[in-house]
Amino acid sequence: MIEIDDLGRSFDLPGRAPVRALDGVSFTVGRGAVTGVLGPNGAGKTTLFRILAGLLRPTSGSARIAGHDVATRSLEARERIGLLTEEPGLPDRLTPLRHVAFHVGLRGTPRDEAAARARAALEELGLAASLETPIGRLSKGNRLKVALARAIAHEPEVLLLDEPTANLDIETSIRVGELIRTRSRRGAAVLMATHDPHEAARLCDDIVVLATGRVVVRGSPTELAGTGTPGRSLEVRLSGPAQAAARGVRLLPWVASARAEGERLAIQTVAGDLPVSALADVTVVAAPLAILEFTPSRISLEQIYLSLRKDAME
Amino acid sequence: MRRDRASCIASELLADLSSRPAQVLLLGFCSLLYPALMGMADGGISHVPGLAADGLGLRHSMVTAMLGPASMVLVIVTELLFPRKLRRELEPFLAAPVTSSEIVLGWALVPAAAATLYVVAAFPLCELGFGVISRSPLTHLGADVIAFTLSTAVSTVWVLAGSLDALFKAAGPAEFTLRMIPAWILLLAIEGARQSLRFLGYPRAAAAALFAGLILGLCALALVARRLDREDLIQRI
Numbered sequence: 001m002i003e004i005d006d007l008g009r010s011f012d013l014p015g016r017a018p019v020r021a022l023d024g025v026s027f028t029v030g031r032g033a034v035t036g037v038l039g040p041n042g043a044g045k046t047t048l049f050r051i052l053a054g055l056l057r058p059t060s061g062s063a064r065i066a067g068h069d070v071a072t073r074s075l076e077a078r079e080r081i082g083l084l085t086e087e088p089g090l091p092d093r094l095t096p097l098r099h100v101a102f103h104v105g106l107r108g109t110p111r112d113e114a115a116a117r118a119r120a121a122l123e124e125l126g127l128a129a130s131l132e133t134p135i136g137r138l139s140k141g142n143r144l145k146v147a148l149a150r151a152i153a154h155e156p157e158v159l160l161l162d163e164p165t166a167n168l169d170i171e172t173s174i175r176v177g178e179l180i181r182t183r184s185r186r187g188a189a190v191l192m193a194t195h196d197p198h199e200a201a202r203l204c205d206d207i208v209v210l211a212t213g214r215v216v217v218r219g220s221p222t223e224l225a226g227t228g229t230p231g232r233s234l235e236v237r238l239s240g241p242a243q244a245a246a247r248g249v250r251l252l253p254w255v256a257s258a259r260a261e262g263e264r265l266a267i268q269t270v271a272g273d274l275p276v277s278a279l280a281d282v283t284v285v286a287a288p289l290a291i292l293e294f295t296p297s298r299i300s301l302e303q304i305y306l307s308l309r310k311d312a313m314e
Numbered sequence: 315m316r317r318d319r320a321s322c323i324a325s326e327l328l329a330d331l332s333s334r335p336a337q338v339l340l341l342g343f344c345s346l347l348y349p350a351l352m353g354m355a356d357g358g359i360s361h362v363p364g365l366a367a368d369g370l371g372l373r374h375s376m377v378t379a380m381l382g383p384a385s386m387v388l389v390i391v392t393e394l395l396f397p398r399k400l401r402r403e404l405e406p407f408l409a410a411p412v413t414s415s416e417i418v419l420g421w422a423l424v425p426a427a428a429a430t431l432y433v434v435a436a437f438p439l440c441e442l443g444f445g446v447i448s449r450s451p452l453t454h455l456g457a458d459v460i461a462f463t464l465s466t467a468v469s470t471v472w473v474l475a476g477s478l479d480a481l482f483k484a485a486g487p488a489e490f491t492l493r494m495i496p497a498w499i500l501l502l503a504i505e506g507a508r509q510s511l512r513f514l515g516y517p518r519a520a521a522a523a524l525f526a527g528l529i530l531g532l533c534a535l536a537l538v539a540r541r542l543d544r545e546d547l548i549q550r551i
Contacts, residue, residue: 050405055548057545075411075413087403089401091398102322102326103410105319107410150406
């Protein structure tokens with residue numbers, strides 16, 4: 001449904017060398033799949049979304065929405081997308097119903113049907129009581145919901161969501177997640193940008209980590225957590241200050257790094273599996289301190305993301 | 315039945331405009347002040363031998379007739395559309411399946427409708443002002459209606475082309491103002507050419523100049539639609 005092939009985009013800045021915002025980005029998003037684009041500010045997420053929405057031209061490579069090239073068949077591609085922009089882009093004086101119905105109407109939908117679809121989308125997002133309230137009087141979260149309703153009201157085949165849960169409370173964030181899942185079950189291809197690894201892991205089937213305009217790694221949340229960067233983190237609580245123990249633990253062959261914080265020891269392992277002797281090794285090295293807690297855990301997606309991002313920057 | 319996108323865009327712009335009653339009222343009042351004053355000024359000189367007979371009257375002040383529609387167009391573009399660009403509100407709209415021509419046509423329909431209303435309301439006011447001062451009706455009523463309507467159309471089209479071009483390309487209010495200058499110069503050149511031809515004794519050529527101005531203005535508007543670049547609208551801020 002979304003095919004991105006070696007996509008690149010540079011920006012010319014006066015008096016400076018061109019900035020490469022996207023560089024050789026390639027991936028696909030199939031029908032009914034939710035793909036998250038994970039990356040820090042300036043990674044190229046918004047540029048990617050703008051190219052897919054036909055707002056920017058790529059300087060190299062190509063992107064297709066339902067088989068239509070976004071640069072050469074932009075109108076056909078735009079007919080199939082619903083876009084949530086980074087800035088909600090809402091008129092303060094108009095009502096949510098009027099504004100969303102206008103956007104549905106831009107797809108050629110008759111006025112009454114456009115209003116009915118707009119109402120249904122707004123109600124689905126819990127805005128039934130604010131249909132006729134000027135948008136300028138709505139809270140930040142509700143404004144984002146209006147923007148989201150605008151993106152989904154015409155039931156697009158492809159949803160491009162730039163930070164769909166930014167600034168939302170937990171309850172609304174969960175509701176938005178359900179909405180994304182519902183749309184994907186109905187067959188929509190969803191591409192969402194986020195800089196929150198937890199959100200990406202919660203909502204996405206597939207994650208593309210983007211840093212400085214390049215795809216650093218791609219895979220499912222499980223794949224990324226399991227194979228992207230092998231290793232585990234280990235939390236150990238000792239009966240006294242852990243600095244001396246940290247120095248000893250760093251010498252163990254299965255330890256990649258160890259950091260002392262008060263009585264706690266944060267250990268990063270070299271491999272995905274802990275050696276059977278791990279507890280015994282730490283007990284010996286930490287002596288005469290006693291081990292009060294020993295908690296091994298799988299490296300989180302957040303850690304992988306930070307580590308990959310650091311590698312890409314370097 | 316499939317809905318026309320240009321009319322959809324125009325109706326949204328109209329809804330936004332009608333949500334600002336104070337500005338609409340002020341704009342209407344200011345716009346209608348021009349023709350009333352214009353009629354009175356023409357009425358004042360109508361008794362001067364030679365001037366009235368020369369057709370100086372209403373048609374001489376036609377440059378004033380252009381100010382009303384010009385200011386209406388400018389208010390719509392600068393108060394409604396340009397702030398949308400500066401607040402980055404246009405991005406979702408530009409990502410909708412609308413062509414550049416539909417965008418320009420949709421945005422032009424409201425000022426065009428406002429200009430039509432202006433002709434309907436302003437001309438009687440102008441005649442009223444003339445009648446009050448001169449105590450006599452206009453002598454070239456038919457020609458004046460045509461001249462008034464054409465002048466309004468020329469003014470609307472040129473200011474619209476200039477302001478939409480400025481809207482697309484300008485990064486801020488100062489650049490917007492600068493980019494409007496060519497449209498104003500061309501508009502004044504058209505009016506200057508028309509008046510010069512009339513005073514030199516070529517009334518038909520003067521009328522032709524006004525027609526030519528309208529055609530050129532429509533061409534300029536089409537060119538603006540053709541040059542519309544979505545990147546400019548979202549990047550140049």
